[in-house]
Amino acid sequence: MNGDLLLAAALAPLAVTALAALGAGRAVWPLFALAALPAGLAAAFPDGTADMPAGGTLRLDPDFAPALAAAALIWAAAAVQSRDSVGGDAGERRYAVFFGLAMTGNFGLLVAGEMVAFYVGFSVMSLAVFGLVAHKGSAEARRAAWVYIWLAVVGELALFAAILLIATAHDGTSFPTIDGTPPPEAAAWLALIGCGIKAGLVPLHVWLPLAHPAAPAPASAALSGAMLKAGVVGLLLLVPPSLGTPAGFGEAMVVAGLTGTFAGALYGTAQRDLKTALAYSSLSQMGLAITALGAAYAGLAPAGAAAAALALFAIHHGLAKGALFLGAESGLPRGATVALMAVPALALTGFPLTSGYLSKTAFTDALGAGPLAQAITVAGFATALVMARSLRLAWSKKPSPGGWRATGFVGLVLASVALPAFWSGGPEKLLSGLAPASLAVALAPSAFALAAGALVIRARLATPPAPPGDALALGRAAAGAVRPALVWGARSLGRAAERLDALSGALAAGAARALAGRPAEPPDRWVGAGGALVATLLAAGLAVLI
């Protein structure tokens, strides 16, 4: 039963994608929502395995069940919203196909039983995202897609190399978690690159703030809510923290994670576009996850606790951020939108009685009492700022036309609220969070944000907008100097190659021409031949005489 559920989880979205490709029209969207059901059910009953008919196995690690559950909910909500956001567009069918492929890949990688299956899911998802980012066809979308695909390809290749190295070293394609042997050092770093790109690891994150605003809101919701987590999942599978890791691995992650957390949030506060601000928030939040994971690698946090915290984070952030993105095109009047968006926003800041509080305490519990835990707490302030900014931007955004889409948005908000009830030990934790000391700590960020927010509002958005693409912009500036040289180099290489290629042909042609000459009548010779004859006879005669 479990095995069949896993199979259905991976294949149901694929089936609907096929229907979309064949031209089923707007009816696919409810179908996509339904297709998320097997995944959700499978998440509720983890620990099953299945064998696929063509080889390979499926398996749902209990640690990842929450991620799968979150993914199921988010994709379903995104599908519902897509019906109105994208429905009726010229490229709806194309969007539906890419949507479905991304969904399939996302579910697939979560239920993969060994590395190759994981890679298949990851690749399909990565490629499909390209289609979602490029959907709108605008110049902004084109640029975002271009940056995305470059990084995605690099990530793919790095991940391929990592998996291959592990498979070769371990003589099999099973995950190191199951295997029990740590991956080779090179593989660990390559996996970090490959998965890190997806998870928004600084400085490989530059595609993230560009892709989210470019894609339609439901796609962004799915991206931030579900797909970014795939990077973390990948790292957990390929480089298990409980087995050994290379020196400096964890430390590097912590540094990158903290950078992402703070820089991301602050940068997001300076944005003028809602989805970009939300994207930077995602970057910031993923930074938290990366920090925690890095701490586990560096031995600063127990692996089991870190994994549990990450699992909770996955579902908490997924639902909350998913809701926020869907809110960007919710179809409700702006008052209702902002009010509803405030709920997940507060959750993200760690407000008492929210899933965010649970997540925060899980992180701080795992990290112990050290500076890292304090950093997490401080990060809450930064998050609050960017959330405030986002709500402000949502207020000034023109509302989108209504329809069903609000259902998805509202649904996710509700799910986000209800999450603690379904998390084991959740309600108790929440109640204990009402104790005065922790209450104050939990409320502080929101209070701070309100105060700061007043200032911000008064400043009337006077701060110059920070262009999204931050580091990329820096990189571009640097590259701008180098770019002409690079382009010239590439062109010369191409031209030289062309000339070399032509050379061999020219040599042959020249030789042939030299040999053939111009066709002409054969000369009419008596004299030369006669002379030859005489000469030969003389020579023969001489030979005879001598």
Add this chain to the structure above:
Amino acid sequence: MSPAWLPLAIVATTLVSGVVIFLTPDRMVRTRSALNLLGAVATLGLVGLLVLRVSQGGSYATRMPFLPGAPLVLQSDALSLLFCGLSAVLWLITTLYAVGYLRHGAHRPRFFGFFAFCVSATMGVALAGNLLTFLVFYEMLTISTYPLVTHRGDAASLRAGRIYLAYTLGGGAMLLLGTMLLYALHGSGDFVVGGLLSQAETRPGDGALTLVFAVLIAGVGVKAALVPLHGWLPVAMVAPAPVSALLHAVAVVKAGAFGIVRIVYDLFGQTLAETLHLLPPLSVVAAATILWGSIRALGQDDLKRRLAYSTVSQVSYIALGVSLAHPVAALGGIIHLVHQGIMKITLFFCAGAIAETTGIKKISDMDGLGRRMPWTMGAFTVAAIGMIGLPPTAGFVTKWYVSSGALESGQTWVMVLMLVSSGFNAAYFLPIIRRVWFADPPPGTLLRPKGLEASPLLFGPPVVTAALTVLAALFAESQLSPLGWAEALVLREFGFVETP
């Protein structure tokens, strides 16, 4: 019919088809198409029968007296059946495609007649049991493909044909020289599992053997488009699309690559090749070709030329896999014979369908084509993904095995090369995909037409072969797949096979 005649029958069926088609008058289109298809189906049936019998443990060899002391031998071992099977299946599909493509063409009896001869020669190359037989059919392949390249008869085609002949006859001459030398030195050139020369009790001197190897590889290297002998391939793109598809996926290029496999494994043998240090130079040439082809492909705006350079690059995966002296890499190389064939033929089918239906030949004109011809471009996309080596396509399987074998034999640079090559492939295929699906078509172009997007015979084949690309990967683990077949082959050659 006694099964010992099966190999000969396979070659004869295609040959007879060709002759009959030549004798059919131009105007009897339906009859000729029917005859063509009948021949293709019959051949496929015979090949299937042979495969079945061999899988049940039989082995068949036909001997015909030819030169004194050097007979012609057609045999059915795993490698020949792999190539044979590929050729038979793809001939059938390409014939359908060609019938559709040349609906309004001239000189059709000549085209389809030489087409059949070309397949006959390919079958002969595949089934050849010794170097001499290989040579005979290899030259026949050159001769029968020339009229196909120059089919259109205009100045550009004739020029391309001259260049094609110059290269391929030159290669044939090298092969002939190598064959003559080998037979003079050793007395025979039989293809024997494990290598004729490796297992010979007495064999010629090392210097002589190295020379022979170099000459032979140069000879087959022309058809296999090893740099710097690859110049004919992009030039031959003036030929009609079915010709490009057949040449680049099945017949000529694969014959060359197939020759490399035969020479390294069945003539020299793994052990001898390693002793004489013959393989590292081959690796280097293959690697250079892989990179060179990709670099050139980046600079092409003509779709078929870009695909041509991509072929130059991809076929060398086969040579590379074979030259790594490791069973897993060899498996990857050999299986790429099949995989690259299926993927490349899909791409060329699509290119031809596009050119015939819309007149578009340049990539820069392909904006928004996905809306006009979604199925064709879908097939193209699948095949392109395969070329880049992303799962779940056949190209991924190849990449995995070659890289894996390279790692296991300690040659990590090969894995890096494969990754770089994947990157290059992405660089020249992904922009096409983006244009096709995400760019707006030029104003005034016709959007979705009523009914099918192209003639059914142009539209069906690429979809079928694209599906095969994916199926080959999904069912790679099963015994029935080309991979399973190739594994049996490598097993015999190396004595063992490790698959991660």
Add this chain to the structure above:
Amino acid sequence: MPTAASPDAVLAALVVLPLAAALGTLVLPRLAPAVATAASWANLALVAFAFGTIGGETWLAGWSAPLGIGLRLDGLAWVFLAFSAPVFALAASAGRATLAEDGAATLWTTLIAGVNAIFLGADLFNLYVGLEVVSLSAAALTAVGAGAAAARAALRYLFVGLGGSLLYLMAVASIYRATGALDIGLVASMGLQGPALATPLALATAGLLLKGGVAPFHFWLPPAHGNAAPIVSAALSAVVVKTALYVLLRLWLDVAPQTALADAAPIFRALGLLAVVVGGVAALRALRLKALIAYSTVAQLGYMALALGFAAEAPGATVAFVAFAAAHALAKSGLFVAAGMIAKANGHDEVPRLTDPGTAYGPAKAALAISGGALAGLPPTGGFLAKWTLAQDAAAAGAWWVAPALVAAGLLTAAYMARLATAMMRDPPENAAADEGGPLRGWSALALASAALLLGFLGAPLAALVEAEP
């Protein structure tokens, strides 16, 4: 062993029948072409029948050596007969128009008689007679039906032929003076040495090389072969030049001791290579189709000289010599007939402007392709068999340069044959002319070309015939 009567009859008939037919053409001028064609086919039948009488000999009119005319048939002779006869027969069928010209039929049948006499000749002087007959009829045929250029070439050919025959005669006289015998077997057993051997050999070789058109004595060949009517060119290239080389072979193999051939080998090898290069390059530069084909003959004769240069060290080289001769004869005759048809259809024979004559010329084009392949030595044709045999035998004797040389020469040949192939793929500007002269010409050409292809598979029987003891 057949009865004493049959070898006599068959061998004698091989010489007498064509002569009788020649008389017939004089007596019945209006039926001359038919008579000549019938005689050619009868000749073919006789040759086939003669296969069973290999090893036999006969003396015409009962006069035995040293005065009588002896005819001897060994394996080697039969092979030469066997490839000449189809050429005559098929060419005759293809060239009824040419044979209808004044005197052509008579000359044709006389030519056959002379050729047969040479191949069957057992006696040096009779060989001279045969050579003269062949020279005269061939030269005259060259002038038949074609224009002024052909007449000039024919006259030149005549002088050259006579000159060559004269040299040969001098050689024969010298031998007679030294040994008192003319029969080949008798002369061989005399054991000539020193100047007494070298002088006649040198004279005869010079004369025969001149008659055979081996470089550097080839100057007369391209104009003669290039300007004659197609079937005449076919006969000239295929058979006539081979007669001179046949006599040369007999001289060096059967008359001279082996050491002499070994001594002279470098000369033959050098001449062979020279011919291959000169002929090949000239063919590549040729403007007219017939000239191209004629120069190709020059090159191919070089192969035969090269083979002769190895005959002392390796017995297989003789087989190669014969294979070259046979393959060339069949392929070249087919090529000439097909080329003639194609030139006529195009209205001109300038190679750069030739175009595809149309679907009616299918057999002719196929003949062109197959012949071209045979001449270039592509497998599995007779040309390939010859090259392979020579390369293997030379390598066995330590001369490893032969294989690359033959391969390179083959490439050169392929280069100019490719010009023809290109021409055949060029679409004609207007509607092609209908096939003149009926389908028979095309099929004759194809039959000859196919025989060249078939020869490739007959290596073993060929070797058995040639190497068998006479």
